[in-house]
Amino acid sequence: MSSSTPLLTVDELSVVFHRRGADDVRAVDGVSFTLEEGRVTGLVGESGCGKSVTSLALMGLLPSRGLTVGGSARMRLPEGETDLLALSPRRMRDLRGAQLAMIFQDPLSSLNPVIPIGLQVTEILRRHRGLRGSAARKEAADLLHRVGIPDPTRRLREYPHQLSGGMRQRALIAMAVACRPKLMIADEPTTALDVTIQAQILELLRDLVVEEGTALLMITHDLGVVAGLCDDINVLYAGRAVEAAPRSPLFAEPTHPYTVGLLGSVPRLDAPRGEPLTPVRGSVNDNIAWADGCAFAPRCDHYTMECLRGAPELVHATGEHAHRCVNPVGHAKAADRAVQESPAAVGDEEARG
Amino acid sequence: MSLLEIRDLKVHFPIKRGVVFDRTIGHVRAVDGVSLTIERGQTYGLVGESGCGKTTLGRAVLRLVDITEGQVVFGDRNLADLDTETIRRERRHLQMVFQDPLGSLNPRQNIGSILLEGLQAHGIGGPGEEEDMSPRERRARTLQDQRARVVDALERVGLSAKALSRYPHEFSGGQRQRIGIARALVLRPDLIICDEPVSALDVSIQAQVLNLLEGLQKELGLTYLVIAHDLAVVRHVSDVVGVMYLGSLVEEASGDDLYETPMHPYTRSLMSAVPVPDPEVEDARERILLAGDLPSPAAPPPGCRFHTRCPWRQEERCDTERPELRTVRGTHKVACHYAEQILSGQIRPNEEYAKRIVHGTGTRPGTGAGEGPDTA
Numbered sequence: 252m253s254s255s256t257p258l259l260t261v262d263e264l265s266v267v268f269h270r271r272g273a274d275d276v277r278a279v280d281g282v283s284f285t286l287e288e289g290r291v292t293g294l295v296g297e298s299g300c301g302k303s304v305t306s307l308a309l310m311g312l313l314p315s316r317g318l319t320v321g322g323s324a325r326m327r328l329p330e331g332e333t334d335l336l337a338l339s340p341r342r343m344r345d346l347r348g349a350q351l352a353m354i355f356q357d358p359l360s361s362l363n364p365v366i367p368i369g370l371q372v373t374e375i376l377r378r379h380r381g382l383r384g385s386a387a388r389k390e391a392a393d394l395l396h397r398v399g400i401p402d403p404t405r406r407l408r409e410y411p412h413q414l415s416g417g418m419r420q421r422a423l424i425a426m427a428v429a430c431r432p433k434l435m436i437a438d439e440p441t442t443a444l445d446v447t448i449q450a451q452i453l454e455l456l457r458d459l460v461v462e463e464g465t466a467l468l469m470i471t472h473d474l475g476v477v478a479g480l481c482d483d484i485n486v487l488y489a490g491r492a493v494e495a496a497p498r499s500p501l502f503a504e505p506t507h508p509y510t511v512g513l514l515g516s517v518p519r520l521d522a523p524r525g526e527p528l529t530p531v532r533g534s535v536n537d538n539i540a541w542a543d544g545c546a547f548a549p550r551c552d553h554y555t556m557e558c559l560r561g562a563p564e565l566v567h568a569t570g571e572h573a574h575r576c577v578n579p580v581g582h583a584k585a586a587d588r589a590v591q592e593s594p595a596a597v598g599d600e601e602a603r604g
Numbered sequence: 605m606s607l608l609e610i611r612d613l614k615v616h617f618p619i620k621r622g623v624v625f626d627r628t629i630g631h632v633r634a635v636d637g638v639s640l641t642i643e644r645g646q647t648y649g650l651v652g653e654s655g656c657g658k659t660t661l662g663r664a665v666l667r668l669v670d671i672t673e674g675q676v677v678f679g680d681r682n683l684a685d686l687d688t689e690t691i692r693r694e695r696r697h698l699q700m701v702f703q704d705p706l707g708s709l710n711p712r713q714n715i716g717s718i719l720l721e722g723l724q725a726h727g728i729g730g731p732g733e734e735e736d737m738s739p740r741e742r743r744a745r746t747l748q749d750q751r752a753r754v755v756d757a758l759e760r761v762g763l764s765a766k767a768l769s770r771y772p773h774e775f776s777g778g779q780r781q782r783i784g785i786a787r788a789l790v791l792r793p794d795l796i797i798c799d800e801p802v803s804a805l806d807v808s809i810q811a812q813v814l815n816l817l818e819g820l821q822k823e824l825g826l827t828y829l830v831i832a833h834d835l836a837v838v839r840h841v842s843d844v845v846g847v848m849y850l851g852s853l854v855e856e857a858s859g860d861d862l863y864e865t866p867m868h869p870y871t872r873s874l875m876s877a878v879p880v881p882d883p884e885v886e887d888a889r890e891r892i893l894l895a896g897d898l899p900s901p902a903a904p905p906p907g908c909r910f911h912t913r914c915p916w917r918q919e920e921r922c923d924t925e926r927p928e929l930r931t932v933r934g935t936h937k938v939a940c941h942y943a944e945q946i947l948s949g950q951i952r953p954n955e956e957y958a959k960r961i962v963h964g965t966g967t968r969p970g971t972g973a974g975e976g977p978d979t980a
Contacts, residue, residue, distance in 0.1 A: 297806040401896070415897040445653040445833065447894050450877035454893055454962065472807055475836075475879025479886040498883045516811035518840035520878045521885065524859045525818075528840070530811030534776050 256327060257285035258466045259309075259434060263322035264336075265490075266304050266313065278304045280490035280541055281322070283565075284483075286434060286466040291456075293469045293481030293498075295513075299535050301490040302470045306436045309335060309468075310353050311343040326350075326434070349379040352427035356439035358419035362411040368395075368422050369407030372429065379430045394425040398455060417448035421455070428459060435459075436468045441476065453480055474517055478502055483571075486510050489538050489546040492565065496572040506568055506579040508551045545576070553578045607827050608642040608665070608795055613674035613684075615657070615664050619902060632902045634660040636851035637674075639929070642795070642844075647821065647828040649842025649859070651835050653874075655898050656848040658831045659703075662797045665829070666698055667691045678795075696726040699788035703800035705780035709772040715783055716768035719754040722791050729753055757790040758783075760823070761816060778809035782816065789820065797829045802837060814841060835878050839863060844935075847871050850909040851901055853929055857936040867938040867947055869916045891962040892953065908940070915953035915961070916946050 266279040279301040286292050294302045307313050308320055324335040328350060338346070347353075355361040363371060372391040376382040382390055388407065395403035398421040411419055420440060427435055437456065441449040457480060460467050469481055477484055477498070484501050486494040486509065494507040505511045512531030519526075537549040544559035545551070551558070557577045565575045616631040635657040642648045652658045663669045665676055667683060676683040678698065683691060699722075702708035709718060723729055730746030731737065737745070755765045761782040772780055781801065788796050801817065802810040818841060820826060832838050838845055839859045847855045847868065855868040866872045873892040880886060894913045899905050905912050911922040921941045929939040945951045955961055 297808060417897055445898075446835070446877045447653060447874060448897070449879075450891055451893050453879075454891070473879065474807070474881035475886075478881045478883045479879050479889075502881065502883050513807055514881060516808045517881050518811070518814065518834075518836045519880055519882075520836040520839060520863065520875065521880055522840070524839065524842070526840070528811040528815055530815065531808040532812070534778055534809060535806075536776055 256332075257287045259286040259324060259326045259335075261285070261305075261309070261322070261324045264305060264308060264324060265319075265321040266301070266308050267319045267321070269317055269319070277490055277541070279308065282485070282487065282490070282492055283322075284485050284492070284495065286468055288433065288466050289460060289464040290482045291460055291467045291469050291480050293471065293477045293484040294487055295471060295474065295477050295484060296487035297472055297513075297535065299489075300487040302487050303438055305487075306353065306438050306468065306470055310347060310351060310436060311335065311338065311340065312353075315340075345379075348375050348432070349430045350432055351434045351436070352430070352432040354420075354423055354427050354435065354437040354440045356442050358416060358423050358443065359411060361423060362419060364411055367408055367410055368414065372407070372422065372426050375426055375429045390429075391425075394429055395422065398422075398425045398428070399451070400425070416444055417451060420444060420448075420452055424452070424455060424459075428463070428465075431463060432465065434466045434468070436470070438470045439472070440469075442471070442473070449476075456480065474513060486513070489535070489541065491541060491546070491562075491575060492573075493547065493576065494572075494574045495565070500569075500572050504572075504581060506572070506574045506581050507576050508553045508580055509547050511580050512550075553580065606641045607644040607678070608829075609675075609677040610638060610640050610661075610665070611675040611677065613638045613661065613664060613676065614672045615660050615669055616672045630902055633851050633904055634901060635664060636901075636904070638848070638851075638853050640846055640853065640856065642827060642829060644794070644827055645821075645825050646844065647830055647842045649838035649845045650829065650831045650848060651833065651838040651845060651874075652848035653833060653898060655850075655901065657851040657901070658833075658848050659799055661848070662700070662799050662829060662831045665797060666695060666700055668700075693726070696722070696728065696791045697794045699791055699793040699796050701781070701784050701788050701796060701798040701801050704804055705777055705784050706772060708784055709780060711772055714769050714771050715758075716751075716754065718772075718783070719757065719768075719787055719790050720750055722787060723750045723753060726791065728791060753790055754786075757786040760789060760820060761786045776809075777805050778812060781805060781809075781813050785813075785816065785820070789824075792824075793826075795827045795829065797831070799831045800833065801830065803832065803834065810837070817841065835874060836880075847874065850898065850904055852909060853937075853939065854910065855936075855938045856929065857938075861934070861936055865936075865947065867932060867936065867943045868910075868940050869914045869946065869953075870910045873915070893962065915955075916942065916951055917954065918942060918951065 262283050264279055264282045268276040268278055282305055284292060294305060296302050309324055320336055325332050326335050369391055372394060373387040376387045376390055391407055392403040395406055400406050400418055400421050414422065441452050444452060453476065456467065459465055471477060481498055483497050485492045488509050494510045505514060515529035518528060531550050533550040538546045539549060541562040544561060545563050548554050548558040555578055563575050563577045565573050567573045613635055614637055615635040616633050618628040619630045619632060620626040621629050638661060650658045660669060664671050671684045674684060683694060686694060729749040731742060758765065758767055763779065763782055802813050805813060821828065830838060830841055842859050845857060845859050845862050846853050849870050855871045866875050873894050876890055876892045892915060896913055899912055907923040907925055908927050911917050927939045927941050929937050931937050932943055942951055953961060
């Protein structure tokens with residue numbers, strides 16, 4: 252990592268949803284990471300781990316009421332360092348699209364179905380770059396061409412339903428890169444796409460990062476995508492990062508039991524038939540609150556009594572490799588590997604429904 | 605004898621237009637001439653991208669969609685010819701696990717009632733005809749027996765009898781899929797068709813369900829037809845893998861064989877697109893990026909269906925003559941005119957036809973003979 256200040260420093264970001272007559276939901280519970288130009292940072296986790304809420308908070312897209320956003324996200328902008336979370340909605344609107352851009356998961360529902368693609372792409376050019384008329388149309392056609400849409404002038408007149416899924420996602424990426432943003436957030440950009448189209452889109456994102464020096468925050472549940480694209484990876488669980496490392500140490504020597512479990516859950520194309528999967532047992536419903544200890548403890552094979560004495564801290568094991576675990580996998584191997592019975596057996600899961 | 609044999613199956617959906625008279629102006633050729641055989645106790649994996657007709661094929665076997673042409677031979681009967689009532693009875697031997705676990709469970713039925721329904725519809729369980737008892741006693745004994753079967757199925761999928769009185773919304777996604785599996789299992793079918801059984805689930809839950817399916821197969825000797833878009837999942841569970849593209853099978857081989865030597869250009873590009881959760885493999889991986897999207901199945905391209913996107917396309921035959929699925933070696937079948945030449949490296953991919961071919965840092969440029977795209 253460079254010694255200069257990173258492009259974006261997210262520090263102890265938290266998002267708490269308040270509910271009437273019920274406990275607060277701590278969707279994001281103290282997530283910290285940095286983004287740098289020309290690098291891809293990955294947020295990995297399963298549904299409900301807070302990865303999408305993190306991105307919405309950074310983009311200022313969360314509703315203004317009913318929740319509390321804490322922590323800070325300082326971004327280096329031309330006019331100086333600014334905390335994205337403290338900006339006024341008006342100022343945020345100026346930044347969104349120009350300095351920050353987002354690519355959403357579902358390309359069909361993120362495009363307006365009754366407005367032609369052309370108008371949706373030129374809207375951002377009008378708003379942020381002041382382009383009008385034929386200049387805007389020409390720039391829009393260039394953008395579509397750049398993201399690999401054939402025959403862009405015809406496509407500009409078409410509506411979203413006339414485009415295929417891969418092309419819609421390309422159009423969204425074209426809109427995201429229209430103003431050459433410094434920071435792009437891609438929230439599961441390929442989940443709705445077929446694998447051959449996914450390969451095309453990932454290649455396009457990689458090119459954008461390399462050529463433009465954009466900082467990309469890649470949010471995904473797919474460890475394969477992460478392995479191919481991301482430089483630094485944060486594994487989230489129940490709203491907190493449980494492991495953070497550059498990609499090669501993370502995949503070569505995962506230390507947090509959850510990361511190990513995730514890696515053991517994915518069937519690999521290059522593994523022979525019938526090689527057993529070693530999934531994490533139970534489901535997210537088994538979690539305990541971070542305040543009581545490690546949220547993952549009930550599903551963990553390396554669980555000890557120590558895990559229930561308050562939330563573990565994120566500790567740096569080696570250099571850039573950090574984990575939030577009192578009994579990480581590497582160390583447990585050295586000690587005796589007696590697997591303790593965890594407090595919640597899988598069978599009891601349904602009792603809590 | 606094989607358990608299920610599909611011969612030249614075609615499912616065409618008419619495209620209609622007109623207000624008063626519905627004129628048929630064309631057909632969507634969802635499944636267009638597929639033949640395959642599933643042996644007892646085996647798992648057949650059907651893989652392909654959306655729109656390739658894999659789901660329609662699975663539904664056609666159960667006659668959930670009308671078969672346009674072809675035969676589905678199950679045991680000694682041709683399911684394609686049976687009338688509605690006979691096929692309904694026959695379905696106790698063929699069950700399906702659907703993709704969307706919540707959408708396929710009635711939200712107003714509790715789990716007990718969902719699982720009992722199949723047994724009652726097919727009149728399974730209870731004392732035999734020859735036993736002499738009053739109708740009332742017979743009903744009571746039958747219900748008791750059916751309940752026992754339901755509880756047994758629930759326990760096999762890792763749930764308990766406590767679930768019986770609960771409703772689908774009270775369960776998590778993984779548990780709902782387990783209920784879907786229990787519903788298929790309770791009838792003790794010979795064949796279970798799993799249509800995207802894990803694609804709606806989280807990664808760690810996916811693995812649990814895959815392990816469950818495999819455990820059940822070992823215990824009960826089930827036969828599966830697994831339909832999925834995820835090549836890694838299909839390879840993990842299947843003995844034989846069939847790759848579909850635009851309504852037809854392009855390649856069929858044992859899972860290991862298909863992975864070691866993919867012969868059809870589509871299979872090669874598909875495999876090269878699957879990310880592997882290992883940075884070293886990822887960096888070394890050669891990626892063949894296909895140009896464009898899947899053509900419309902309403903107007904499939906002439907000749908080889910894949911020739912519009914194929915990086916190995918040749919001047920002759922590819923765009924005029926439709927290749928048959930032919931045995932190349934052993935059990936490996938492929939539908940490509942030039943499979944052998946591509947495999948031996950005589951025909952090299954044309955960079956103009958592919959969108960791009962990304963050579964991994966660890967492999968030689970160009971694909972050598974017989975090496976998989978993921979040479980680690």
